Amino acid sequence: MTTQKMNEKLYYDLLNIEKLLDKVKLQGIEYLKQLSDAPTSTKQTVETEETLNDVGIGGFDTLKEFNNKFGKIIVGSSGPRYLGFVTGGSTPASIIGDWLTTIYDQNTQAIKGQGDISAVIEIETINLLLDLFNLPNNFIGGFVTGATMSNFTCLGVARQWVGKQLGKDFAKDGITERINVLSAVPHSSSIKTLSMLGIGSKNIEKIKTEQGNRESIDVEDLKLKINSLNGEPFILITSAGTVNTVDFDDFIAISELKEKHNFWWHIDGAFGAFAACSPKYRHLISGWENADSITIDCHKWLNVPYESAVFFVKEQHKVLQTETFQNSNAPYLGNPLDNFNYLNFLPENSRRLKALPAWFSLKAYGKRGYQDIVENSIEMANILGQFIDRSKVFELLAPVRLNNICFTLSGTENQDKVLDFLIKLNDTEKVFMTPTVYNGKKGIRASFCKLENHKTRC
Structure with a gap:
């Protein structure tokens, strides 16, 4: 009986993992020390290979090749002079959490039972975030890759909600009726989401914006649009900070409309939601706790590494959420929260422990x-x-x-x-x-x- 011999390069790296990680640590520290002065753009180009070495070159030589070949195209996007795309940095504590996320390599789904129950960490992190944003604990939250997937998750549940209002099950049977969507200045990720959900990227009834160099919803025009629907259910996509001018919709006025009309209220607060962290600016999001769903990016103003965002969906919609995302091999019986598993509440079946960098940073600062x-x-x-x-x-x-x-x-x-x-x-x-x-x-x-x-x- 013979046994397969381990690749020599892999075996050597396993024996020298401490030295290898020390080398990476020192390189990372050096990069972070000069981040404030790092170039924010580059005109360098790199020729890419199309073949793979048969036996490999090992971790040390691969790190050396990376530095020689690709080091010149790495820009200081997490540094303070990179002002594009609302790109956040990484706090020291979030880097700790991100490194440990890689080392522990959990597939975060369950909160109890046998095997990996690291979702307990995610649940605690969501509670910390709700506290940070002064939101009530009647939201179910989870981590996804970015605002696009957060919007996808939230609007996916909204799609199912509209179907149920019409006596349909869109998750099982597909979209058979028109879905009304109202918005004034939706982010491109919301428009992409409507395309991915089959609602249609052009299927938006545009609301006028307020006068006076504003990007916020004209509430009077919103009322007219609502009345023209004659009681039909609809999805309203609003902004907690538009991309160009960080304008906020009037959430108090929209809260009042929600008491009178039947609609799903979604807030895209990718970065503007962080106004809640400041007593000087939290008035901008007054009333947002009445929304059905909220999108927030963590790799922006929370300053944790990419890719990280959260969704918040009201717990009252938990059945709709599981109907939308329930894994076919993981049926639930009764209350979906009794045997909670992220497998049934969001798109991915395979998930990093994305919450850990956020947990470290929230606890640290x-x-x-x-x-x-x-x-x-x-x-x-x-x-x-x-x-x-x-x-x-x-x-x-x-x-x-x-x-x-x-x-x-x-x-x-x-x-x-x-x-x-x-x-x-x-x-x-x-x-x-x-x-x-x-x-x-x-x-x-x-x-x-x-x-x-x-x-x-x-």
């Missing part, structure tokens, strides 16, 4: 820590906004409401120069911003959502 991060980011945004407002070269396209600055070059004659200016700006590798279009004008958007260290502030 608490409510005051996140208040500091949020208010510091807003302070930085206001400083840049004031500079642009005083400048003769630039023009603010909208007021600085929270942590985003939306601006352009002054003068209509310079509209065709905006993109060239942005390319040149990003090519300096000192800062990175993204292009946008706002009210028909080509613009530039800068987003602050990271912890600024003293060196950066000075």
